[in-house]
Amino acid sequence: MWNNHELKKNYDVVIIGGGAHGLATAYYLAKLGITNVAVMEQKFIGYGGSGRNTAILRSNYRTEEGIKFYDQSLSLYEDLAGELDFNLMFSRQGHFTLGHSTAAVSGLVTRAENNKALGVDSYFLDPLEIKKMLPEIDISDHPRFPVHGALYHPPGGIIRHDAVVWAYARGAERKGAQIHQLTEVQDILVENGKVSSVVTNRGTVSCNTVISVVAGWSSEVCKKVNIKLPFVTHPLQALVTQSYKPWLNHVVVSGTLHIYLSQTDRGELVCGNGIDTYPHYGMRSTLGFLESYAAHVLELFPVLHNVAVQRQWAGLCDMTPDYSPIISPIDEINGFYVNGGWGTYGFKASPASGYNTAQMVANGKAPKMIEPFRYNRFVENRLVGEKAAASVGS
Amino acid sequence: MIKTSPLSGIYRNHPVKLTEFSGWQIADNFGNAERELIHLSQGSVLADWSHIGKISLSGSDAAKAAEQTITGASKIEPLRSLSNQNMAALRLTRNDYLILCQSGMETDLLEKIDHKITTVIDQTGALGCLVLGGPRRDEVLQRSTAMDLRRDRVIAGSVIQSSIHTVSMTLYRTKHFDIIIHPRNLSESLYDALMDVGIGVGLVPCGISTVPVSFEEGK
Amino acid sequence: MAKRITTHQYCDLPDLGERLSFKFNGKNIKAFTSDSITSALIASEKTLLTRSFKYHRPRGAYDVFGQGHESLVTVNKEPNILADRTRVEDGMFVESQNVWPSVDFDIAAVNDVLVPMLPNGFYYKMFHKPKWIWPIAEHQIRKVAGLGKIDVTGKHVDRRYEKHYRFPDVCVVGGGPSGLAAAKGALDEGKQVLLIDDNPELGGHALHSILPVVNCSNSALNGIPEYKAVKKLIEELAENTNLEVMVNTSVFGLYEDNLVAAQCDANLFKIRAESVVLAPGATDRHLVFENNDRPGILTARGVENLIMCHAVLPGKDTVVVTTHDGGFHTALLLKGAGANVVAIIDGREPGSDGEFEKQVRNLAIPIYKGLTVHSAHGKKRINRVDVGPISGGDSHQSFDCDLLVMAVGFKPQVNLLSMGRKRPEWDSQRQILRVNDLPSGMYSTGDVHGTASFSRLYTEGTDSGKAAALNDDAPKTERTADEIIMALPADIESAGTHHFICKCMDVTRTEAKASIDEGYDQVESLKRYSSMGMGPCQGKACHEAVARLAAIDTGISEAKAVPTTMRPPFSGVSFGVLAGRAPHLSPIRRTPIHQCHIDHGVKFLDAGQWKRPDSYTNPQEEVGFVRNGLGMIDVSTLGKIEINGPDAVAFLHFMLPAKYAKFEVGRTRYSIMVGEDGILFEDGTISHLEQGKYYLTTTTGNQDAINALFQWWLLVEDFDVQVKNLSLANAAVNVTGAASREFLQKLVEIDMSNKAFPYMHCRQTSIADVPVSFYRIGFTGELGYEIHFPAEYGESMWRYLMTEGETFGIKPFGVETQRILRLEKGHLIPGTDSDALSSPYETGVGFAIKDDKVDFVGKAFLKHFKDRGLDNKLVPYQLDPSSPIPDDGVAVLENGEIAGRVTSSRMSPTMKRGIGLAWVRNDMSGSGNNFTIRLADGQDVTATVLDHAVYDPEGLRLKS
Amino acid sequence: MSFQLNCPNCGKRAVSEFTFKSELKIRPAADADFSEWTDYVYFRENNMGRQVEWWYHRSGCQSWFLAERDTLNNTDHRSFWYEDLEQNSKDKNGGN
Known part of the structure; x- marks a missing residue:
């Protein structure tokens, strides 16, 4: 599968972060013929957001930038299992985003129409249509926030998130990239405005290019080269229930209630909610999350009252002011790239993120697809419009 | 023009005897003053002092x-x-x-x-005021707020600002009562929540004939 | 054969309570009220409880403390209930899960035969080529996946769930000897103590011990058997009023700042303790050998519990495998209950016999030293075991038996300790996974540091309780050589492919090894790939085995074994328990006029937490009331802030983008607010009520936020002003329509004429002796007055105005009606028609900015927005009278590409055509320009940009 | 319910009673370069470790205060009034 290697003296590209994005980047770089690549992972691959998300895939964003990018990602996901010869268990269940107010419905309609215009399958459903597909949902006016409608997105679904990490790792490794687990990048050295080497707990290696792909930890990595980011790291919590006979065959998200849920092929309900309201790096889960999630999910599905939580955890989200990522060269430092700011929407972006990052590094310039996600937009005040549609993670 | 308590909606749904007090319409009793007295001495009661x-x-x-x-x-x-x-x-x-x-x-x-x-x-009209009385009121509070209100910690005369049933409030503890001052617009919700958890610990609503307004003397 | 026993040679038997019966898979089972489902089933010889997750192997009771998946059953249609921890009730229906058609004959058990053929991680290796296979395969997989069945009938939905808070000085988790002693230690210091145990009664494993207590510092306990001593200790403690005891209560989580979460039935306890003492004890160690999952293999403490707490003998011919004297104790209990102890297999080499060992020898029970179990036989029930050397290899002896007791040492229950943010480490001296040095405020004591004698646990526990009470350093725990229990090798090398490491997820040793060979050599990756430890027990049974095996297989020493992260909850906790009662969710906010709306038969609208009137009849009709007569709406939800003081003007200049130096008393103005980022987030009116006293209104959602924001700026910028949040103190209504002046003039003494009280002015007066302020503004497009007055008069004032206005035909109208009215005037609502990226210039309210001020909030960004020009613009539009009405939110298209969106769209009853507001590209925003709106059904309609309000563009009605 | 934050007025309370605003930042002068403003509005140190932050006791005394908190573990934080912020940091905070 993959092996442990000694560190080489030199790599063309050092990717900091062995999550799905970093490994996908290594894989697509290798496909472009750039194989003298090291992925440096402080813990084990998939330790961060890649292993802590709720594995939902969708492309029903609001803005043209978002829709096109995530649609590319979803297309790549579709063929990934075959390409990497690894069953990623992509379960195309269809994805509901529920709206609980007239304002929310309006936002969903905008998304539906923008999606349609760009060829993404999304449409609006009224409560009765929702009820047909989700028989146990409460669409009465009894809940505190009744269901007013939903954006339905048939291509959305869930995938086995760890498998994506492993498949990219194996794919990259097979094409010549090296994956170094338990390898902590302690410093990044810059000479004459150009990246020169990376200092790790296992020694120093020289390199021409460094890509920081560490999501929630981006601010700390970029401090090593004095680059400040518009990120705030918040925890995002999730839980799984015990295993039950498959009951829910769709992904259900509610923006107002800040919750989402789906059921895996193992029978567990995978559940998450919005980010915690204050920054925190500790990844420690809270009781408050369990309580608020439970209260909210029972508003939608009262029959789940005796379903038991089996495990809870937290991951990190690097939130940006416009709820869109940065995938960009950094002008001040030749050879230094940042891929981050993935907030709550990073996992589903992995293939497109890796693919475009690889193109950017190989060609020295960002492909058109990711131009809107350049670093300088925050300096220039040219933000992307996804914040307006920001619902919870999903 | 009469002043109405934020609990006027609650009064409608109870066999309540209303009284006019200093321009306010307020509950004198909730239909059975005798029962209210028993709960005040043995269980717990919830009174509306919003007119203070x-x-x-x-x-x-x-x-x-x-x-x-x-x-x-x-x-x-x-x-x-x-x-x-x-x-x-x-x-x-x-x-x-x-x-x-x-x-x-x-x-x-x-x-x-x-x-x-x-x-x-x-803030007279801006704030509602609910009063918990009776020996079992601690049990109502233990189901209602994440604040530590043990009597040996929060002694009479103490003031706490916190939340109760997710409603922000100022709690003023006297020797006999816990006086909960809170936003008027949440008064009915707070009343419902307190009564709801009060089932089982003998909580009943009561009027000002049972619990007349008194701030008790002392520091 | 299992049976109920009536006498025991060495101990008293418990009082079993009343007789009752219940159904298990349709069959009647006799039981006693003291029984758990498991004890009752075992007593009735129902050893086979369920089938395993993947291979559908038969499984039976194992530890009887509800730690593993074996215990999960469906009770009265409620899934995944722990049979081990649930008391029987008369007439209850208990069913096995994950079986079809029955637990005795399960068709899916064919999977078991396939075990050797299925590669490790086979899900990742199959069914993905060609692409179309997977959806079909997945469909089949989902048919058989999962354990219990969710009861979709919702029969129990109305169960009463409660939340409780507790604030003890010291919270002791675990009511065994050490926990009890800790409680005593803390109580002796005068502290309030909460003692929690998840068993039906306090006492822990001491309840199963007939060993006499010796050398205990509590001399009253010496000389009597532990099970009696511990009861005596409990009685002693019960007299202390500072102690609260909760039994049958499981602590499922330990969170930041000593927040202990516990569950008892339908109750959630949230306990914030000054100090926490964790005394969770230890459970029998898991042993990995061929067919180690067969029904009839039970843990030693499980067997002891069955005998001493339920008078149930779980087998007749028994083999005990052990590595410590405890195994001999169990053997004695078995023997005393009438079992035939076939053999004791002791992993230790021969040496000096312990006290129990001597007794056992006297009973002529054969003892085999230096051996262990290699494999078990029998399918639905064990019938034979093979034993052999610890080093593995060939087994050399077999014993027929129907019960195998595992007494191979204990694994400390480190989960809760680990949730305190400390990873357990393999303590190679004590041969256990252990957590040292807990964060301050947390203490641990007892068997969790390695098992020890009652008297040692008592002393240690008391010391810990005392330290917790005084916030001292945690006392050291020592273990002497004779207290340390040897751990058998992590795996006994022997033939076969059914060495189950993780029984919950059906993961074998072979699979784990193959996964490591594939590169999943980090214990966390290994867990995720093989799904070991991810089942119902969350690794409680197997984390030690997984860690030790992974260490060996990845070539590091066993001493470096570190298990995967232990996460809450420690035991399953239901959504119902976590959610509690509905009032906890999001309380409803009601305006002071709420009851009046109900009287009018209102339809309410949820506006955040608020209930606001949406409409009373229908909005299209209500528009007519206002346009042609007189209407009144409750606008009490407006934020209302009064500002006065010497620096009032300077403060307004700083906070708001407009200028107020020439803003005269009695005037009212439209006002916007922007953030430092220059984004429009709020609008409202500002009035100059009296010299130096200003009154600002904000939209519903922002009343608290804006007050907080003002307070922050006051703090950091140090203005000498007073900001009063009157949002709740005042109710407000808007009386509007051509007749409003005539009507109100009847009620007030001030001159309401257009000349004396023009448009965009304010006045203070009174109505029926109630002080009111009037703001003549025009959101609806008609002559109208916003009236603010003390909230306590909300209902009276509304009723008074409705009565007095009767002759003018006054009618109430709601928020939806108001939205149409304002749309006819082209007024925007921030947040509805603008979003998180809307600059005021693009939104069309740039007129409200006067940026030639030294400094104000948002100045730099507004300048930037202004300089760079407009990209997009919010415009009013109208449709052809024959066009259908688009939904809010639909897209504006140009040549099939997105060029904008509709934010508000309504039928205008006044103009009899569709009207609205839409974002379009700036080059499309010219007056008279046509653009295309795509309806949700795909149809396109043409809209025309207006440069004015569709209704009364000159504002004659407003100003008249 | 999660960790407890220490309100300088009310004492320790569950963090859910508070509103987090942001890390303490220096407001630029009105005439500063626009890049200073974008830095102020958008960019953050986002420390993994100790940082000084603005908090508001929403459900309590409704006071604004500062807390120096370790974002890695929330422990041992120090909270204080803005007026007690060292004068030099306040000057840097500017705007007065």
Whole structure:
């Protein structure tokens, strides 16, 4: 599968972060013929957001930038299992985003129409249509926030998130990239405005290019080269229930209630909610999350009252002011790239993120697809419009 | 024009006997004053004191202004109170006081205060006031707030600002009552929540004939 | 054969309570009220409880403390209930899960035969080529996946769930000897103590011990058997009123700042303790050998519990495998209950016999030293075991038996300790996974540091309780050589492919090894790939085995074994328990006029937490009331802030983008607010009520936020002003329509004429002796007055105005009606028609900005927005009268590409055509320009940009 | 319910009673370069470790205060009034 290697003296590209994005980047770089690549992972691959998300895939964003990018990602996901010869268990269940107010419905309609215009399958459903597909949902006016409608997105679904990490790792490794687990990048050295080497707990290696792909930890990595980011790291919590006979065959998200849920092929309900309201790096889960999630999910599905939580955890989200990522060269430092700011929407972006990052590094310039996600937009005040549609993670 | 309590909706759904008190329409009793007395002595009761006067003072000279309402108020520590039968001065922070008084007294009090030195707001209509009484009221609180309100920790005369059933509130503890002052618009929700958890610990609603307004004397 | 026993040679038997019966898979089972489902089933010889997750192997009771998946059953249609921890009730229906057609004959058990053929991680290796296979395969997988069945009938939905809070000085988790002693230690210091145990009664494993207590510092306990001593200790403690005891209560989580979460039935306890003492004890160690999952293999403490707490003998011919004297104790209990102890297999080499060993020898029970179990036989029930050397290899002896007791040492229950943010480490001296040095405020004591004698646990526990009470350093725990229990090798090398490491997820040793060979050599990756430890027990049974095996297989020493992260909850906790009662969710906010709306038969609208009137009849009709007569709406939800003081003007100049130096008393203005980022987030009106006293209104959602924001700026910028949040103190209504002046003039003494009180002015007066302020503004497009007055008069004032206005035909109208009215005037609502990226210039309210001020909030960004020009613009539009009405939110298209969106769209009853507001590209925003709106059904309609309000563009009605 | 934050007025309370605003930042002068403003509005140190932050006791005394908190573990934080912020940091905070 993959092996442990000694560190080489030199790599063309050092990717900091062995999550799905970093490994996908290594894989697509290798496909472009750039194989003298090291992925440096402080813990084990998939330790961060890649292993802590709720594995939902969708492309029903609001803005043209978002829709096109995530649609590319979803297309790549579709063929990934075959390409990497690894069953990623992509379960195309269809994805509901529920709206609980007239304002929310309006936002969903905008998304539906923008999606349609760009060829993404999304449409609006009224409560009765929702009820047909989700028989146990409460669409009465009894809940505190009744269901007013939903954006339905048939291509959305869930995938086995760890498998994506492993498949990219194996794919990259097979094409010549090296994956170094338990390898902590302690410093990044810059000479004459150009990246020169990376200092790790296992020694120093020289390199021409460094890509920081560490999501929630981006601010700390970029401090090593004095680059400040518009990120705030918040925890995002999730839980799984015990295993039950498959009951829910769709992904259900509610923006107002800040919750989402789906059921895996193992029978567990995978559940998450919005980010915690204050920054925190500790990844420690809270009781408050369990309580608020439970209260909210029972508003939608009262029959789940005796379903038991089996495990809870937290991951990190690097939130940006416009709820869109940065995938960009950094002008001040030749050879230094940042891929981050993935907030709550990073996992589903992995293939497109890796693919475009690889193109950017190989060609020295960002492909058109990711131009809107350049670093300088925050300096220039040219933000992307996804914040307006920001619902919870999903 | 009559002043109505934020619980007027609740009154409609109970066999309540209403009374007019200082221009306010308020519950005299909830249909069975005898039962209310029994619960007050043995279980727990919830009364509506929303009609009491409530004046907030804030700013760096709030203490000076508070002294104009009740002598000694400027000397009390934050989160403590000073009261007599008719009024209570609660010191919320260094710079914030809440003055409570018998209904109708607020006009006089407002006149006594030098409005130039402090921000004075008549919050009488802005805030609801629910009162828990009875020996089992601690059990209601233990199901209602994440605040530690053990009697040996929060002694009579204490003032706590926190939330109860997710409603922000100021809790003023006297020897016999826990007085919960909260935003008027959430009053009915808070009442419902308290009554809901009060099932099983003998909580019943009661009127001011059972629990007349009194701030009890002392520091 | 299992049976109920009536006498025991060495101990008293418990009082079993009343007789009752219940159904298990349709069959009647006799039981006693003291029984758990498991004890009752075992007593009735129902050893086979369920089938395993993947291979559908038969499984039976194992530890009887509800730690593993074996215990999960469906009770009265409620899934995944722990049979081990649930008391029987008369007439209850208990069913096995994950079986079809029955637990005795399960068709899916064919999977078991396939075990050797299925590669490790086979899900990742199969069914993905060609692409179309997977959806079909997945469909089949989902048919058989999962354990219990969610009861979709919702029969129990109305169960009463409660939340409780507790604030003890010291919270002791675990009511065994050490926990009890800790409680005593803390109580002796005068502290309030909460003692929690998840068993039906306090006492822990001491309840199963007939060993006499010796050398205990509590001398009253010496000389009597532990099970009696511990009861005596409990009685002693019960007299202390500072102690609260909760039994049957499981602590499922330990969170930041000593927040202990516990569950008892339908109750959630949230306990914030000054100090926490964790005394969770230890459970029998898991042993990995061939067919180690067969029904009839039970843990030693499980067997002891069955005998001493339920008078149930779980087998007749028994083999005990052990590595410590405890195994001999269990053997004695078995023997005393009438079992035939076939053999004791002791992993230790021969040496000096312990006290129990001597007794056992006297009973002529054969003892085999230096051996262990290699494999078990029998399918639905064990019938034979093979034993052999610890080093593995060939087994050399077999014993027929129907019960195998595992007494191979204990694994400390480190989960809760680990949730305190400390990873357990393999303590190679004590041969256990252990957590040292807990964060301050947390203490641990007892068997969790390695098992020890009652008297040692007592002393240690008391010391810990005392330290917790005084916030001292945690006392050291020592273990002497004779207290340390040897751990058998992590795996006994022997033939076969059914060495189950993780029984919950059906993961074998072979699979784990193969996964490591594939590169999943980090214990966390290994867990995720093989799904070991991810089942119902969350690794409680197997984390030690997984860690030790992974260490060996990845070539590091066993001493470096570190298990995967232990996460809450420690035991399953249901959504119902976590959610509690509905009022906890999001309380409803009601305006002071709420009851009046109900009287009018209102339809309410949820506006955040608020209930607001949406409409009373229908909005299209209500528009007519306002346009042609007189209407009144409750606008009490407006934020209302009064600002006065010497620096009032300077403060307004700083906070708001407009200028107020020439803003005269009695005037009212439209006002916007922007953030430092220059984004429009709020609008409202500002009025100059009296010299130096200003009154600002904000929209519903922002009343608290804006007050907080003002307070923050006051703090950091140090203005000498007073900001009063009167949002709740005042109710407000808007009386509007051509007749409003005539109507109100009847009620007030001030001159309401257009000349005396023009448009965009304010006045203070009174109505029926109630002080009111009037703001003549025009959101609806008609002559109208917003009236603010003390909230306590909300209902009276509304009723008074409705009565007095009767002759003018006054009618109430709601928020939806108001939205149409304002749309006819082209007024925007921030947040509805603008979003998080809307600059005021693009939104069309740039007129409200006067940026030639030294400094104000948002100045730099507004300048930037202004300089760079407009990209997009919010425009009013109208449709052809024959066009259908688009939904809010639909797209504006140009040549099939997105060029904008509709934010508000309504039928205008006044103009009899569709009207609205839409974002379009700036080059499309010229007056008279046509653009295309795509309806949700795909149809396109043409809209025309207006440069004015569709209704009364000159504002004659407003100003008249 | 999660960790407890220490309100300088009310004492320790569950963090859910508070509103987090942001890390303490220096407001630029009105005439500063636009890049200073974008830095102020958008960019953050986002420390993994100790940082000084603005908090508001929403459900309590409704006071603004500062807390120096370790974002890695929330422990041992120090909270204080803005007026007690060292004068040099306040000057840097500017705007007065």
